[in-house]
Amino acid sequence: MQSRIDRLFNGLPDGCGVFISGYPNIFYYSGFTSEDAFLLMTKTERYIITDSRYFIQAKIQSPDFEIIDIKKGWEYIFNLIDCDTIRFEENKLTYGMYQRILGNIKNKEFAAGQSDIDKPRRIKDKEEIKLISEAEKIGDEAFSHILKILKTGMSERDVAIELETYMKRQCASGLSFETIAASGLRSAMPHGTASGKLIGKGDFLTLDFGCVYKGYCSDMTRTVVFGTPDAKQKEVYDLVLKAQNTALDSIKSGMNCADIDKLARDVIVDGGYGEYFTHSLGHSVGVEIHENPVFSPKSTDILEDGCVLSVEPGIYIDGWGGVRIEDLIAVCDGEIINLTHSPKELIVI
Numbered sequence: 288m289q290s291r292i293d294r295l296f297n298g299l300p301d302g303c304g305v306f307i308s309g310y311p312n313i314f315y316y317s318g319f320t321s322e323d324a325f326l327l328m329t330k331t332e333r334y335i336i337t338d339s340r341y342f343i344q345a346k347i348q349s350p351d352f353e354i355i356d357i358k359k360g361w362e363y364i365f366n367l368i369d370c371d372t373i374r375f376e377e378n379k380l381t382y383g384m385y386q387r388i389l390g391n392i393k394n395k396e397f398a399a400g401q402s403d404i405d406k407p408r409r410i411k412d413k414e415e416i417k418l419i420s421e422a423e424k425i426g427d428e429a430f431s432h433i434l435k436i437l438k439t440g441m442s443e444r445d446v447a448i449e450l451e452t453y454m455k456r457q458c459a460s461g462l463s464f465e466t467i468a469a470s471g472l473r474s475a476m477p478h479g480t481a482s483g484k485l486i487g488k489g490d491f492l493t494l495d496f497g498c499v500y501k502g503y504c505s506d507m508t509r510t511v512v513f514g515t516p517d518a519k520q521k522e523v524y525d526l527v528l529k530a531q532n533t534a535l536d537s538i539k540s541g542m543n544c545a546d547i548d549k550l551a552r553d554v555i556v557d558g559g560y561g562e563y564f565t566h567s568l569g570h571s572v573g574v575e576i577h578e579n580p581v582f583s584p585k586s587t588d589i590l591e592d593g594c595v596l597s598v599e600p601g602i603y604i605d606g607w608g609g610v611r612i613e614d615l616i617a618v619c620d621g622e623i624i625n626l627t628h629s630p631k632e633l634i635v636i
């Protein structure tokens with residue numbers, strides 16, 4: 288945790304403190320796993336603010352932090368640290384909390400600082416990459432499990448429940464996001480979460496799912512087809528796979544994230560389906576499912592060693608269906624390592 292906190296304060300002006308109210312950064316900087324907590328830090332001071340239900344847990348999980356009872360009140364709490372400005376998470380603090388705190392801060396500026404507070408999380412250390420790859424392995428195993436039981440007549444919801452139960456049995460603490468299981472016409476919805484629809488012959492089924500393992504998220508997508516695919520299904524599937532492989536074959540650290548998006552997008556545009564690839568190529572994954580940097584046409588970021596991102600091209604045609612294929616990659620020593628190992632040839636159920 289110390290190196291994370293050092294990187295945070297190296298990116299901030301001198302005399303700056305931070306106030307953290309969102310679970311992802313509380314966990315990232317302190318290891319504390321309660322949502323009912325706040326962190327207050329300067330370069331040299333570390334406080335966890337929580338209530339008596341969590342004192343023992345905080346002492347065990349965050350031995351370098353001093354535990355402060357929230358009952359002491361905000362005026363007392365903000366006087367604990369010595370700084371001119373306190374940066375807070377404007378995307379995590381409610382307006383009600385903001386107002387309450389503002390009335391209790393004396394002689395210190397309270398200023399938005401989300402992007403600076405999030406920034407160290409862009410570069411994952413070896414341990415984080417190991418945990419993400421272990422989470423992704425649970426996803427791979429869940430996918431091979433589901434292949435054994437998929438059949439026409441199952442509902443999307445039953446498929447999702449099977450995947451989710453399997454991942455939890457493999458020690459996942461939860462899901463990275465609500466499982467997407469979209470079949471037939473519903474597969475044209477990039478985020479079609481599982482419904483009661485029964486899967487029929489001729490349907491594509493897109494499964495996009497992930498779990499949380501030791502605090503880190505996994506994310507993967509595979510699309511399978513029920514019954515022999517027709518010519519258009521094959522064409523669209525092959526094009527999405529070619530787009531993904533084209534990107535995976537070329538990604539290296541130092542590249543522009545927008546150029547990486549373009550590698551895959553050009554393949555789909557050249558194949559005549561450009562207007563149906565409606566989202567970005569990928570996003571970072573870590574303690575949260577959507578982090579920065581991202582592979583998007585508008586990105587101005589450079590890919591660096593330690594980044595972990597998804598590569599997930601897709602084609603979605605309203606009234607027909609859709610295909611997405613998603614792997615997670617980690618950038619290590621300039622090259623990428625694919626953390627996802629499930630097969631990618633079109634699987635016919």
Ligand SMILES: [Mn+2]
Pocket residue numbers: 506507570597599613
């Ligand atoms: Mn994703």
